[in-house]
Amino acid sequence: MRKILPVIFIFILALLQITVVPKLAIFGVKPNLILVGLSILLFTGNFLTLVFSAALGGLVYDASDYFWGLNTVVFILTFLIFWLLGKKYVASHHFLSLLSFSILGTAIFNFLYTSLSYLLFHYNFFDYFLSWRQLLEMAINGALTFVFGGLFLLGTNIKKEHAAKF
């Protein structure tokens, strides 16, 4: 069950992203919920489950986006970078680490997406990548991770303490 829950969680986030989230854009900028979800689950989930979740989320994005397969590839690559960086450099599983992953992850995801769509499909999205709106997206993703990641870690800690008592 622990392995299925992250997959369901990411799948629901992906469905929300392609339906209701575009309506809630701030200055036209939408958050990237899968990225936020992956940042939140980074320290708690199983590696393969999270890779599968990232791929599934990417597949749902692909169903509503211009290029078939691109989101899946970019999500897997971004998650691998997350994971490797986390293993090598992050000592404590503090929620501020999640926040930095979310902000940095947005830049990495957008860079990979922009570069690959240019190299593979000759679409130029560099205007967005170099605009202030990307900074806003990083801020929104960071804020969402801060709030929900904080709550998630708090919940997990309370559960652990509760289990230790009894």
Next chain:
Amino acid sequence: MRKNQRAKKISLFLAVIVCGLILFAVTGEKSSAANQGWVGQILNPVHGYLLRVTDTLADVFSGILNSENLKKENEKLLIQNQTLKSILSGYVEIKAENETLREALKIKSRQNFDFLLADVISRSPLNFSQSFTINQGTSGEVKAGQAVIWAGQVLVGEVRDVASDSSEIRAASDGEFRAAVFVGESRTEAVFKGNGLEPAQLDLVPAKVNISVGDRIITSGLDKKFPRGLYLGEVKRVKNLEGKVFQEVEVGLPFHWNELEEVLIIR
């Protein structure tokens, strides 16, 4: 040692998956998500249902939160409606006169459009492209390049890619969208250009031509892409820089593609 070997196996497995996906994306006949076969067939009904539910919920909440504004807006719209009705009666007279004159001069009447109604089933998830997917495809005789309109004759986009039961629509605000247009009453020719999240623009408007804020923009049909007379928006800002051959014109669009729940396709 064993752990290291496992990590190597996982890395190899992932590398194969990523390479395979890249190869698939590149070699695929069509790049669009609208052509994804079984994935689309499974996900499209889920998308459509979820979109309806979430939109209803969003409307209910925004209605509750903006009840005061809605009341004011409703009163304003009622007055506007009455004004437009009175103007319309004048147009009915002119239309009848126009038809009589066309008949007298034996001018061929304009082509009547054949419309196809479609529901929006999903919207592009990222900030890069401005597109949405509808539930009509080749089975409904939808073809790439057809005009997509809403609310009378407002051009909201074009069909980008078609699958059997769904199509992907490129919104008018997308960076790749272009249309030949007439601007204002002088019918100045220009090229409408979507600009992603930034305001749409008009290209190739000579500096000498007088363009004012509020001028209506309609398709000219000169690009042989869209029929003549579809409304695209109005001029929002004009910047005429000294020494430049063309003016910089920003366009205000009447609809944001995120708000659309249904659209009409001109066949």
